[in-house]
Amino acid sequence: MNIDRKHIFKVILTGLIIGISFRLIAFYITLPISSEYLYNTPFTIVNLLMGGLVGVAFATLFYQYKELKNNNELLSVCASTDDMTGLYNRRTGLSFLEEQLKLLQEKDIKLSVFFIDINNLKIVNDMYGHKEGDELIIIVGNILKESLRRDDFVCRIGGDEFLVVLPYCSLNQSEIVWNRICENINQYNSKKIKPYNLSLSHGAHECKKGETMEEILSFADKKMYEEKNKYRNLSLT
Structure with missing residues (x-):
């Protein structure tokens, strides 16, 4: 287990400063004593040290809470x-779609x-390796994300399949979104980054x-496979 000494020092120093500061403020407010009593009696010194220790304890609890909160947020993102x-991921995507379907039932919104x-991911895997195929999936994910509207939602269902949910969007309007995706795909292909053309x-x-x-x-899914059949015998280039 790695110990972050700087972090520990920061917690202790912060706690001491806070604890002693509050203790001094309490002295001045509640005790009508002279400065000589404040700075020279063992009782006062002990109280200042106790204040520092209490401050360290509170600072430690605060940093532990902050770290736990950050870890929980990270776990939530990963999940x-x-x-x-x-x-x-698939689970989050289906959950979002389910929420939109409830709105459709309640408010009669447009939803596509x-x-x-x-297309031809298997050929890419066979010719260039699965690492290249994985990179292709990542590229497609980025293009989809960049092509969508602010309220749209995209998730990876699994393998090379993606689900896009388009709230407040009719079928005709959805074609505008699809055309934008195709334009971005064509723009990517025009750069000749890969030895093959990407298509969806x-x-x-x-x-x-x-x-x-x-x-x-x-x-x-059925409509997608009907369209996909047109690409089965097409060349990668």
């Missing part, structure tokens, strides 16, 4: 995000979803009242 891409899949397939669905989350995902 809700995908390790590879840094996007939200995308199911997105990377998507299935779009506008959610309707009464549809379950399973039905919605099934509709979007």
Whole structure:
């Protein structure tokens, strides 16, 4: 276990300063004593030391609470995000979609979803290795995140599949978002960073009242695979 000596010194020093300061203030407020009594009696010295120790104890508790809070926040982030891409994970994505479906039932909002899949990832893995395939998934995640509106939500469902939730968005409006994603994909390909072209397939669905989350995902997934079939025999370049 590594001990951070600077951190320990900071806690002790902070506690001593706070504890002794409060003790001195208490002396001046509550005790009508002379300065000679304040600075020369053993009783006063002991009280100042006790104040310092109490201050150290409170400072230690404060820093421990702060560290515990930071650790809990970190655990919360780790539990809700995908390790590879840094996007939200499947569980968080489905939970968000479920919340939006409740709003759809209550307020009759527009709500659309995308199911997105990377084309020819298996070929990339076979030709260039799985490390390259993983990097491709990360690149796609970043492009999706940069292409969406402020209220939109994207998560990695697993493998090379992503779910995009578009609140307050009709099916026609969702195509504007998809076109922006495609433009960013084309812009990335134009830089010739990779020896192959990146492409995506998507299935779009506008959610309707009464549809379950399973039905919605099934509709979007089916449309995505219909589009994906068009890319099966296309070259990577």
